[in-house]
Amino acid sequence: MQINKLPIAIIGGGSIGLVAAAHLAKRKIPFILFELGSSVGQNILSWQHIKVFSPWKYNIDKIAEELLLQTNWEIPNKEGLPTGKELVDKYFHPLSQHPQIQPYIHLNTEVVSIGRKGLDKMKTANRENKPFIIKVIENNQTKYYEAKAIIDSSGTWNQPNPIGSGGVFAEGEQEIKNNIFYGIPNIKGDLLNRYKNKNILVVGGGHSAMNVLLDLADIQKKYSNTQINWVLRKKDLSVVYGGKEDDAFEARGALGARLEGLINGKKLNVYTHFHILKLTVNKNGIQIDGELNGENETISNIDEIISNTGSRPNLDMIREVRIDLDASLESVFDLAELIDPNTHSCGTVRPHGEKELRHPEKDFYIVGSKSYGRAPTFLMATGYEQVRSVVAYLDGDFESAKRVELNLPETGVCSSDSVSEGSCC
Numbered sequence: 001m002q003i004n005k006l007p008i009a010i011i012g013g014g015s016i017g018l019v020a021a022a023h024l025a026k027r028k029i030p031f032i033l034f035e036l037g038s039s040v041g042q043n044i045l046s047w048q049h050i051k052v053f054s055p056w057k058y059n060i061d062k063i064a065e066e067l068l069l070q071t072n073w074e075i076p077n078k079e080g081l082p083t084g085k086e087l088v089d090k091y092f093h094p095l096s097q098h099p100q101i102q103p104y105i106h107l108n109t110e111v112v113s114i115g116r117k118g119l120d121k122m123k124t125a126n127r128e129n130k131p132f133i134i135k136v137i138e139n140n141q142t143k144y145y146e147a148k149a150i151i152d153s154s155g156t157w158n159q160p161n162p163i164g165s166g167g168v169f170a171e172g173e174q175e176i177k178n179n180i181f182y183g184i185p186n187i188k189g190d191l192l193n194r195y196k197n198k199n200i201l202v203v204g205g206g207h208s209a210m211n212v213l214l215d216l217a218d219i220q221k222k223y224s225n226t227q228i229n230w231v232l233r234k235k236d237l238s239v240v241y242g243g244k245e246d247d248a249f250e251a252r253g254a255l256g257a258r259l260e261g262l263i264n265g266k267k268l269n270v271y272t273h274f275h276i277l278k279l280t281v282n283k284n285g286i287q288i289d290g291e292l293n294g295e296n297e298t299i300s301n302i303d304e305i306i307s308n309t310g311s312r313p314n315l316d317m318i319r320e321v322r323i324d325l326d327a328s329l330e331s332v333f334d335l336a337e338l339i340d341p342n343t344h345s346c347g348t349v350r351p352h353g354e355k356e357l358r359h360p361e362k363d364f365y366i367v368g369s370k371s372y373g374r375a376p377t378f379l380m381a382t383g384y385e386q387v388r389s390v391v392a393y394l395d396g397d398f399e400s401a402k403r404v405e406l407n408l409p410e411t412g413v414c415s416s417d418s419v420s421e422g423s424c425c
């Protein structure tokens with residue numbers, strides 16, 4: 001088939017992949033979307049019990065809303081703060097069911113590799129005229145699809161960082177992985193029995209860790225034998241508390257303020273500037289050996305570990321594509337100076353589009369949280385602007401691709417020392 005007649009392939013049916021689909025549908029450009037999970041918004045559903053900090057008005061893309069309004073969609077209260085489940089149930093799922101989108105979504109389909117048909121990464125001749133070839137495992141079967149362009153929106157959430165010091169697995173970490181929850185467990189819901197009256201260690205210094213600590217503190221009120229320990233690599237807790245009442249996202253600021261109250265009320269043990277080196281299990285539970293402010297330190301008798309040390313992009317599947325990534329963040333190269341978490345916080349990232357997201361591989365784009373690599377500062381609204389611009393460009397609408405149409409609130413809080421621990425989200 002001629003390359004121009006092929007669809008554009010979207011990898012991942014999370015928030016940004018689905019909005020990319022909406023923009024392609026609106027422009028009547030053929031597309032195909034591959035989603036690893038059995039539902040769209042799979043990664044969001046893994047933290048479905050958590051309320052986001054940005055209100056609906058920032059979470060709904062304009063074009064997606066336009067399409068949804070053609071159906072019997074119930075518009076959420078724009079000032080309200082949805083949980084992860086509400087985001088999927090009230091927005092992403094209905095969007096995925098739109099008649100111009102639904103037929104092109106392949107669920108239970110994992111993309112394992114992407115390349116140019118018949119050409120490895122080294123070959124240049126006629127490269128731009130060859131279709132992309134996508135190898136997938138679809139409902140347990142290996143299949144190949146061709147596409148004229150790729151929008152990789154596969155996120156980073158299902159590639160959590162290890163808890164070991166320096167970004168590598170601590171000795172023993174993989175052996176005891178059944179005692180470690182990477183992510184945000186539903187502590188007050190279906191996992192209550194796992195955590196109530198237990199001695200728990202939380203690792204990480206970002207908003208995910210804060211949500212976990214606050215949930216543990218809630219169950220501690222009723223189950224008073226619940227003990228909470230918090231290990232973080234940062235030295236300075238004020239960095240973790242963030243902007244508090246100065247944060248433009250009130251709900252995000254409130255997390256820091258509540259956490260400070262718990263620490264002042266001695267509801268949890270805090271180990272600041274702790275580096276985990278070794279994990280072992282003995283008859284009393286898990287023992288954590290590491291360094292606290294440069295001195296050897298051991299934390300003992302832990303029943304459960306919850307890890308929130310950020311996440312990293314899956315680069316294996318794009319090994320045969322010519323991409324340009326920043327050496328430290330693993331973000332799209334041109335984004336690094338805009339998003340480096342050493343100097344930017346969630347709301348202060350300048351909007352950007354197709355131009356900044358371009359790679360040496362023509363018509364290949366990494367968007368969404370994956371475009372930020374390991375930087376934790378991504379907001380859905382930023383991703384919507386990315387795909388609006390990329391889709392316009394792929395449609396030959398270069399004027400629209402160049403325009404910046406996003407206006408985010410400033411947080412006024414710039415943190416440093418935050419790259420490794422998922423400071424924002």
Ligand SMILES: Cc1cc2nc3c(=O)[nH]c(=O)nc-3n(C[C@H](O)[C@H](O)[C@H](O)COP(=O)(O)OP(=O)(O)OC[C@H]3O[C@@H](n4cnc5c(N)ncnc54)[C@H](O)[C@@H]3O)c2cc1C
Pocket residue numbers: 011012013014015016017034035036037040041042043044047050051052053054109110111112153154155156157158184208211317367368369370378379380381383425
């Ligand atoms: C607790 C929490 C609170 C947050 N609060 C806010 C907020 O208030 N405001 C805000 O703007 N943002 C918030 N965020 C961030 C935001 O939700 C995410 O960054 C955003 O959803 C990322 O979208 P994405 O589409 O890039 O990735 P994801 O939503 O992670 O989607 C990626 C999708 O790709 C699929 N996938 C992965 N690998 C493959 C593969 N190989 N093949 C096929 N499919 C694949 C996954 O299953 C997933 O469905 C929050 C995040 C968390 C964790």
